[in-house]
Amino acid sequence: MRLMILGVFLVWGGWCSTDLMARAAAGNALSGGVTGVRIVVVGDRGTGKSSLICTAATDAFPTNAPPVLPPTRLPEDFYPDRVPLTIIDTSSRVEDSGKLGEELRRADAVVLTYACDQPATLDRLSTFWLPELRRLEVKVPVIVVGCKLDLRDEHQQISLDDVMTPIMHQFREIETCIECSAFKLIQVPEVFYYAQKAVLHPTAPLFDQETQTLKPRCVRALKRIFILCDHDRDGALSDAELNDFQVKCFNAPLQPSEIVGVKRVVQEKLPEGVSEHGLTLTGFLFLHALFIEKGRLETTWTVLRKFGYDNDIKLAESLIPSSFKRSPDQSVELTNEAIEYLKGIFDLFDADGDGALRSSEIDDLFSTAPECPWNEAPYKDAAEKTALGGLSLDGFLSQWALMTLLDPARTLENLIYIGYPGDPSSAIRVTKTRRYNRKKQQSDRNVFQCLVFGPKKAGKSALLNSFLGRPFSDTYSSTTDERYAVNIVDQHGGVKKTLVLQEIPEDGVKKMLVKKESLAACDMAVFVHDSSDESSWKRATELLVEVASHGEITGFEVPCLIVAAKDDLDPCSMAIQDSTRVSQDMGIEAPIPISTKLGDFNNIFRRIVNAAEHPHLSIPETEAGRNRKQYHRLVNRSLMFVSAIVGLAAYRVYAARKNASS
Structure with a gap:
């Protein structure tokens, strides 16, 4: 959920007893492999860009800031995520537009400034700057910052919420709006904290701003995590399972009273979120939606990254075997172990027992994967379907065989998503070379x-x-x-x-x-x-x-x-x-x-x-092939003949020398 920060407090107010999870996440959130964040600060001249950067770096207002600062680096221990920041100041002069474009194309996030005491600079956000970012195809989070809060006319107080909401609806790339004062040291560190947070814990992959709901891929990933944590497979996280989940993700156990508090928050808003066995999947998803709505994206990102997900809400490449040493004339197949597992999966998801998986049952099977891998070419419509449009067991196994042949890494990835219990590399085998098979006259x-x-x-x-x-x-x-x-x-x-x-x-x-x-x-x-x-x-x-x-x-x-x-x-x-x-x-x-x-x-x-x-x-x-073979045979025979002549000549020389010496 995008934040709008007024003065020194958050629009959405306080939090509940589940704040323990969020607090733990704030100190332990994973950075998703990011080694540094590059933030580019843009805006009209005189809006306070350089003063904002100087104050953030030195915690003191500069008395004489230069028009454009050199790159400024904030050390990794500046914020809890321990990722260093590089802040790039820019010129708003027309003659520097080329360099500005270059910097924006290298940005991980953009801080877009206006001056609180100059309403015209606020208007320029939607009439120039935001359209310009789109023209340059800058597709990174934008943090809108109102600088010089201390200079705003007391008689012309405006609601940031009223002013920015229409702009944020029009420009969805805006992640956060915040007002600050470098002179009064009001919310200056927060500006770059939220810019870093927008990179490390982005909203877009998790949350749909239009519908105000979790995105499908996020739901699928959280469902898989829930199933992995539901050790007794009773469809709910018991108190012990919920505590294990908390320790794994946040390195901090929950006290019994806190577990009660978590479930009470869910049950008050969503009765079906808690059953007699514990927190249900519905409740688990509701909690994460609540965290995101409250701006605690780092909580959900920490969970996802602890279970190996990257910023695209897919398993990190390092978790999926992708290097299969094989020559060009070798292929990759499923092992018998993997085939037997898939047969069991087929029976498990054949809910109506008709011997076929219909589209809804296949969707259910892959509901813990980012998407069904067979919805597009070359897999779509590649296997035989029953009269009712479902996949028979042979059709189901055929689809897996095709995917393994064409893209074995994708097969392993999807086996992991659907819960394959063994070592993923044990699910496939590399065949003998075709040349070997030809020699043995059997494949x-x-x-x-x-x-x-x-x-x-x-x-x-x-x-x-x-x-x-x-x-x-x-x-x-x-x-x-x-x-x-x-x-x-x-x-x-x-x-x-x-x-x-x-x-x-x-x-x-x-x-x-x-x-x-x-x-x-x-x-x-x-x-x-x-x-x-x-x-x-x-x-x-x-x-x-x-x-x-x-x-x-x-x-x-x-x-x-x-x-x-x-x-x-x-x-x-x-x-x-x-x-x-x-x-x-x-x-x-x-x-x-x-x-x-x-x-x-x-x-x-x-x-x-x-x-x-x-x-x-x-x-x-072919005739050309026969001619080549005949030519090679003649060459080989000639070489053999020459070798024989040379050998005979060498023997005669040796014999002559031997006779002479005797």
Whole structure:
């Protein structure tokens, strides 16, 4: 909640018995890793900027302050948070506007001054300074400071609340308004304390000024903290649990009378905030909203930071394993331990027991994470859904498999958010390299990534849709971005493998192949063409050669299959003959005919997985590749011949010398 400070007292008055928590927080609040705060002071000429800074640094009013001070540093022990401050004075002259802009872009917070005895400078806040800050895209907290409080005309007393409220509604970047007097030493240290506080304990991530409520991400983080502190899982913090929470966060226990006082404050305002077992989640959230409304943001920030949250209300990067040592042709998968945990989570949140997680149940599952990770591409609509729109267990596990393949750090982060009990690093494993698997002629992977290539209108999207059990549609919609589809494929013997299909738009192939390692992580490549269209086949052939050549040159060869789509249409005899010849020449399986319209898939998905499981097979060889191999064989033979000649000559020299010496 933004503060408006009048004279020497706070508008919101006193506090209740829960003040103990706030007092403890004031001395122990964490700085969120901030090593220093840079505050830039701006305002009209003559509003008292330099005098304000001098007085804050020396605790004495300067008799002859220079027009613009050099950078002023307040030591780390100046305020309780023990973070040093650097205060930058600025000139308001037009000719210095360039330098002013540079300083503002480097600011962590801005102190914007006006003179209490000059009403025109107050008007300039909304007519010039605040719009100027927006024009310069200065997106940091602003502290509005009325200087020279001692010079205000006693007959023209105004209410700061009445004057500033409309401005604060218009300019939400204003964090605090305060009036002070450098000459009378009134509230000068408070100015920079609130500026520092706005940086270390910002309001914006926690509180919505419009609705006067906690922001969703803040609620989610506090809910997770509540659950972690609710050791007996009875939905309430008992007196012992509340005291443990207090000690962990503030290094100070609560006395029994103080615990009673905390619960009484909550119960008077919100009866459901306290149950027979203790403080409920509703009450816990209410307390934090109350602290923020009273300007005690450091209390909530201390709690969040004690549990590892950063200023974005996300777990700090240092808490999430993010360095996975692996070569380009290795992938990352969930371990069996993690999969079993996720199966339990699925059952726990399947509230209606229908074997599927609906959107509301998924939201509930991720209600302790900053947001549901699957609401946006590439995860949105990437897995199969039931007839009622929910995720089956296979669909649920598929989503996790896809996220682990593409962004393992994000998987670990979300496992932590939903309460994974073990070491996060035990939840994933790095697979063997594809080169190793080719040598062993068997892949140990459980998740296979298949790139789907083909010209426009070949049937790539229809293939992905059918993989997700979606009905065929005659409506054509061009895919412009990479798209994923993930599902479980049942193999022989009841073995389940996860297949990830990634559709590559025709226009994106060249851009993708610019990177040397673009095929490294790929287990399979499928080339789809319209079997009724000769031009479609010709383009698919070009793409096949491009991809195969790239693999031969980079050493990341990929097993390939050709899919002849739209088998329900009249076939193009030339395309059939040519595709058969090409597959034979390149040493791969003959084209697989399918019809997504008729639902005839010819076991295509199982065949893709089978080919991926045996990575030494189905690798195409281009004519250029064969020529390179033949050339290398000739070179090697020549080298062997030369080595033999050199060896024979050396032996003859040795023998001649030996005979001569004897």
